[in-house]
Amino acid sequence: MKDALPGIIIKAISSLGILIMVFILYFLFREGLPVLRTVTLKDIFLGQFWYPVEEPPTLGMFPLIMGTLAVTALSSAIALPFSLLIALFVAEVAPRRVREFMKPVLEIMGFFPSIVLGFIGMVVLAPWLQNRFDMLSGLNMLNASVLLAVLIVPTVSSLTEEALSSVPRDIRDASYALGATRWETTSKVVIPSALPGILSASLLGVMRGMGETMVVLMAAGGAAIIPMSIFDPVRPLTSTIAAEMGETPVGSAHYAALFFGGVILLVLTLGINLLSAWIEKKGAFRK
Amino acid sequence: MKKFAVVLAAASVLAFSGMAFAAEIVMNGSTTVLPIAQSAAEKYMAANPEAKISVSGGGSGNGIKAIIDGTTDIANASRFIKTDEVKAAVEKGVYPVPFAVAMDALLPIVHPENPVSDLSIEQLQGIYTGKIANWKEVGGEDKPIAVVGRDTSSGTYETWNEFILKKERVTPKALIVASSGAMLTTVAQNKNAIGYDGIGYVNKTVKALKVGGKTGSAETAIDGTYPLSRSLYMFTKGWPTGEVMKFLNYLLSDDGQKIVAETGFVPLRILK
Numbered sequence: 001m002k003d004a005l006p007g008i009i010i011k012a013i014s015s016l017g018i019l020i021m022v023f024i025l026y027f028l029f030r031e032g033l034p035v036l037r038t039v040t041l042k043d044i045f046l047g048q049f050w051y052p053v054e055e056p057p058t059l060g061m062f063p064l065i066m067g068t069l070a071v072t073a074l075s076s077a078i079a080l081p082f083s084l085l086i087a088l089f090v091a092e093v094a095p096r097r098v099r100e101f102m103k104p105v106l107e108i109m110g111f112f113p114s115i116v117l118g119f120i121g122m123v124v125l126a127p128w129l130q131n132r133f134d135m136l137s138g139l140n141m142l143n144a145s146v147l148l149a150v151l152i153v154p155t156v157s158s159l160t161e162e163a164l165s166s167v168p169r170d171i172r173d174a175s176y177a178l179g180a181t182r183w184e185t186t187s188k189v190v191i192p193s194a195l196p197g198i199l200s201a202s203l204l205g206v207m208r209g210m211g212e213t214m215v216v217l218m219a220a221g222g223a224a225i226i227p228m229s230i231f232d233p234v235r236p237l238t239s240t241i242a243a244e245m246g247e248t249p250v251g252s253a254h255y256a257a258l259f260f261g262g263v264i265l266l267v268l269t270l271g272i273n274l275l276s277a278w279i280e281k282k283g284a285f286r287k
Numbered sequence: 288m289k290k291f292a293v294v295l296a297a298a299s300v301l302a303f304s305g306m307a308f309a310a311e312i313v314m315n316g317s318t319t320v321l322p323i324a325q326s327a328a329e330k331y332m333a334a335n336p337e338a339k340i341s342v343s344g345g346g347s348g349n350g351i352k353a354i355i356d357g358t359t360d361i362a363n364a365s366r367f368i369k370t371d372e373v374k375a376a377v378e379k380g381v382y383p384v385p386f387a388v389a390m391d392a393l394l395p396i397v398h399p400e401n402p403v404s405d406l407s408i409e410q411l412q413g414i415y416t417g418k419i420a421n422w423k424e425v426g427g428e429d430k431p432i433a434v435v436g437r438d439t440s441s442g443t444y445e446t447w448n449e450f451i452l453k454k455e456r457v458t459p460k461a462l463i464v465a466s467s468g469a470m471l472t473t474v475a476q477n478k479n480a481i482g483y484d485g486i487g488y489v490n491k492t493v494k495a496l497k498v499g500g501k502t503g504s505a506e507t508a509i510d511g512t513y514p515l516s517r518s519l520y521m522f523t524k525g526w527p528t529g530e531v532m533k534f535l536n537y538l539l540s541d542d543g544q545k546i547v548a549e550t551g552f553v554p555l556r557i558l559k
Binding site: 126 | 433444
């Protein structure tokens with residue numbers, strides 16, 4: 001009985017966690033699905049206009065979904081190569097002392113409050129972008145993506161570094177013994193064997209970017225249009241929910257639509273998760 | 288354990304009896320009036336500990352509907368009652384009484400270096416619907432206009448919509464900011480920008496535009512010459528009595544009107 005106790009406690013706590021998750025899911029669907037009483041799924045997913053307080057409301061989320069995808073894609077495109085390079089440097093190139101210094105710095109940077117970054121974007125980056133490149137407004141997709149990249153890089157590079165470091169010493173030694181140079185060893189032996197870890201670190205970063213709210217709310221400009229260039233302002237789902245939830249009457253179609261936006265976000269992250277599982281499975285198969 | 292139960296019972300008896308004796312006021316309605324109602328309620332409750340006021344915001348229409356249905360004591364409204372609503376109220380034997388409690392004035396704002404200083408309502412409408420896209424069309428430099436708006440759920444947006452856009456849609460290209468403070472920062476940093484803010488928020492970092500030749504100020508809002516101002520109302524069910532009357536009297540007194548000014552709105556009269 002005494003030995004079983006820790007197991008029981010752990011089971012109870014973990015199933016409580018799952019229960020809470022299920023409850024959140026239920027709540028999200030219960031509040032979000034009633035929007036379909038007012039508008040059709042087609043209106044939501046393909047509607048070009050977001051005018052939620054009109055009578056009747058126009059609840060086209062296509063620009064919002066595109067905004068989320070565009071910001072996530074651009075910030076990942078900026079952040080992931082950087083993260084990989086930093087991780088490679090820390091894990092493979094840097095001398096021991098630099099490495100011991102860089103690792104905690106990266107980890108601390110990962111805790112940087114996003115609202116501070118958003119503020120920097122608003123009062124420093126936006127005016128600079130605007131004056132330097134003569135843009136209509138510095139609050140745009142590029143601004144938000146650069147800031148999101150700053151948020152993503154520490155997490156991804158720290159996790160990628162761990163994946164690279166955990167490649168066994170023997171494999172490297174074997175590679176060197178066969179006469180491979182350091183670069184050949186890194187690119188052809190270490191990276192491929194750490195690939196699943198690198199991928200899951202990257203996808204975690206992508207999801208971090210997708211779910212981030214404060215930075216995009218403050219720096220992305222907030223125009224509900226389909227972005228045609230990286231200098232266009234965008235309005236991702238997260239910032240729409242954050243900006244409008246407080247003011248909308250509970251139970252209205254607008255309120256339900258915002259919860260439905262939450263469901264869409266959930267489905268998107270779930271999609272990324274499934275994608276990563278699929279990639280990992282494929283990678284394993286190839287081996 | 289037993290002791291705890293006794294304390295709990297005593298506490299609940301106290302709590303329930305407190306509820307029974309407290310004069311409770313329920314307020315509902317406009318989110319625009321919400322900050323005034325909220326902060327007045329807090330100060331009033333601090334001065335009168337026996338009073339209990341609950342404030343919620345569900346929009347002017349919902350507030351007035353609640354007065355008609357009898358579920359609220361005071362309905363906050365950022366507009367006057369409509370004919371249909373009066374009819375519905377009278378049919379139910381309810382006589383809503385309006386009290387103008389504050390005024391709201393919106394100022395169009397631009398970057399301090401922008402040479403434009405006066406726009407008509409038609410020009411503002413053209414800019415916000417996207418028909419006017421360059422400052423030279425309204426007498427400024429040859430530069431694109433960065434239209435900045437508030438999120439569609441805010442009370443400020445509602446007012447602007449009513450006065451400027453009328454029935455038209457704001458251009459989807461407009462940058463949307465989530466608060467009055469963010470509006471100020473955005474416009475202060477963008478030479479191409481035009482935005483709008485409640486009179487209480489506007490400061491020296493931006494330039495407030497005249498509207499059709501009229502400068503927006505507390506004075507011009509009070510005398511009615513500034514076009515972008517309106518009264519904010521509280522409606523009561525019949526002539527107010529008891530705690531409701533005391534609360535309204537407090538809000539209309541100089542102390543109450545000071546709260547109005549502090550929350551960024553225009554008081555009903557010039558305060559010394």
